[in-house]
Amino acid sequence: MDARSVLRAYPMVLIRQYDPTADYSALRACFVELQTWEQSLEPGLPAPEEVADPYLAEVFRNCAENSGRIFLAETDGAVVGFICVLAKVLPSADDGIEPYAYISDLIVRGAHRGRGVGRELMVRAEAFAREFGAKQLKVGVLVRNEGTHAFYRAGGFRDYTVQLVKLLDAASCGTA
Numbered sequence: 622m623d624a625r626s627v628l629r630a631y632p633m634v635l636i637r638q639y640d641p642t643a644d645y646s647a648l649r650a651c652f653v654e655l656q657t658w659e660q661s662l663e664p665g666l667p668a669p670e671e672v673a674d675p676y677l678a679e680v681f682r683n684c685a686e687n688s689g690r691i692f693l694a695e696t697d698g699a700v701v702g703f704i705c706v707l708a709k710v711l712p713s714a715d716d717g718i719e720p721y722a723y724i725s726d727l728i729v730r731g732a733h734r735g736r737g738v739g740r741e742l743m744v745r746a747e748a749f750a751r752e753f754g755a756k757q758l759k760v761g762v763l764v765r766n767e768g769t770h771a772f773y774r775a776g777g778f779r780d781y782t783v784q785l786v787k788l789l790d791a792a793s794c795g796t797a
């Protein structure tokens with residue numbers, strides 16, 4: 622596939638593959654914004670600056686192990702967002718036999734939202750997943766991230782699982 626494509630909705634933006642020799646600090650800045658956003662919704666999440674490097678190391682490892690790619694959105698030489706898609710994730714035995722594709726991260730930086738950039742990152746990620754023969758694309762989203770649910774639904778996703786959490790600290794033990 623061509624490494625770059627010009628967006629129709631926002632002509633100054635390119636979608637291209639992450640280049641590890643040049644793009645790490647831009648990717649890191651995007652991740653810090655993503656984690657800051659998610660932490661504003663779930664304050665118990667780890668601090669963005671503390672978790673950025675270990676988390677991105679995990680992302681690169683996941684890409685190596687699950688046929689993943691990172692695509693960047695760039696405008697005027699600046700990275701304004703990224704998506705990470707894993708093309709071949711093995712399901713657990715009770716959830717099917719076919720590998721599925723998984724969006725592990727997506728962000729468009731605040732000043733660039735609402736112009737179709739997120740949609741174009743998804744288009745590229747979906748095309749990449751299809752090239753690997755994936756039949757399903759999944760993503761996990763915080764329940765409190767409601768605007769992003771609307772974004773995914775607008776892109777053809779439907780609700781699938783809901784993950785529940787309970788705090789097991791002393792205060793919550795033994796309460797009905």
Ligand SMILES: CC(C)(COP(=O)(O)OP(=O)(O)OC[C@H]1O[C@@H](n2cnc3c(N)ncnc32)[C@H](O)[C@@H]1OP(=O)(O)O)[C@@H](O)C(=O)NCCC(=O)NCCS
Nearest residue numbers: 727728729734735736737738739740762768769771772775
């Ligand atoms: C979710 C996100 C990537 C969307 O990027 P974007 O560039 O603003 O989205 P687009 O402009 O491409 O919108 C695509 C479609 O989604 C809809 N959409 C996007 N954000 C929406 C919102 N907050 N509420 C309702 N609909 C929304 C748009 O209306 C558009 O619909 P259309 O196809 O009918 O026109 C961006 O808002 C973001 O980075 N959010 C914070 C980080 C985050 O939540 N990441 C996902 C973690 S799983």
